[in-house]
Amino acid sequence: MPDTPAASTPVMTIDGPSGSGKGTISRIVAQRLGWHYLDSGALYRAIGVAAGWADLDLDDPGALVRCTFDTEIGFREQGDELRVVVNGHDATDELRMETAGAAASAIAAIPAVRAALKDRQRAFRKPPGLVADGRDMGTVIFPDAGCKVFLTASADERADRRYKQLKDKGVSVTLDGLLREILARDARDANRAVAPLRPAEDAVCIDTTGLGIDPVVECVLALVPGYG
Ligand code: DC
Numbered sequence: 001m002p003d004t005p006a007a008s009t010p011v012m013t014i015d016g017p018s019g020s021g022k023g024t025i026s027r028i029v030a031q032r033l034g035w036h037y038l039d040s041g042a043l044y045r046a047i048g049v050a051a052g053w054a055d056l057d058l059d060d061p062g063a064l065v066r067c068t069f070d071t072e073i074g075f076r077e078q079g080d081e082l083r084v085v086v087n088g089h090d091a092t093d094e095l096r097m098e099t100a101g102a103a104a105s106a107i108a109a110i111p112a113v114r115a116a117l118k119d120r121q122r123a124f125r126k127p128p129g130l131v132a133d134g135r136d137m138g139t140v141i142f143p144d145a146g147c148k149v150f151l152t153a154s155a156d157e158r159a160d161r162r163y164k165q166l167k168d169k170g171v172s173v174t175l176d177g178l179l180r181e182i183l184a185r186d187a188r189d190a191n192r193a194v195a196p197l198r199p200a201e202d203a204v205c206i207d208t209t210g211l212g213i214d215p216v217v218e219c220v221l222a223l224v225p226g227y228g
Pocket residue numbers: 018040041042044045101104105108109133134135136137185189
């Protein structure tokens with residue numbers, strides 16, 4: 001690969017299942033390093049939401065691939081928050097719903113959709129660096145990343161974290177229902193034929209069960225050569 005500015009720009013990948021804390025950790029690590037941030041799950045969720053708006057059938061790969069190419073997705077910093085704009089509408093709140101996550105997980109199993117999103121994700125690699133969070137950042141999208149992290153946590157703890165997040169937002173859900181959804185989504189993400197959820201061979205795995213945010217952030221930052 002030629003040594004283009006993008007290829008020589010450092011990347012840290014942070015992969016893991018939903019509720020492992022990767023979104024929160026990745027955002028803080030990106031801020032501390034002064035690097036760009038890619039929330040790749042938001043791209044899949046955005047396609048899921050756009051497909052819902054267009055009333056597309058989640059079993060129609062052709063329509064979903066067209067939708068992937070046609071959907072405009074933008075990110076906007078607002079204070080500490082990252083707002084996601086889909087086809088000109090601020091869809092941040094809708095993207096966080098379990099329905100958007102479930103649609104994203106189904107859509108993410110379609111190889112042509114994943115292929116259609118590859119270049120879009122790689123375009124986020126810009127100086128001075130990128131923290132990319134998702135499922136296949138270290139295995140498929142940025143296999144040459146200098147730092148790869150895989151975060152996990154027990155399914156019970158992940159369901160508990162989601163429950164608290166959603167309750168704070170006034171969304172009514174049950175812990176049991178969330179746990180069932182998380183286990184179903186884990187199984188779908190880990191067992192799909194293309195880019196299944198798994199740590200890259202050279203990833204550092206961190207189990208965040210019982211850990212607060214700060215120790216995990218410090219542990220991740222300690223992996224960046226020359227930091228600190
Ligand atoms: O990280 P998240 O929960 O926002 O991701 C939503 C769904 O998108 C998740 O079930 C799997 C899929 N996804 C993926 O397949 N690959 C990624 N890089 C990011 C997300």
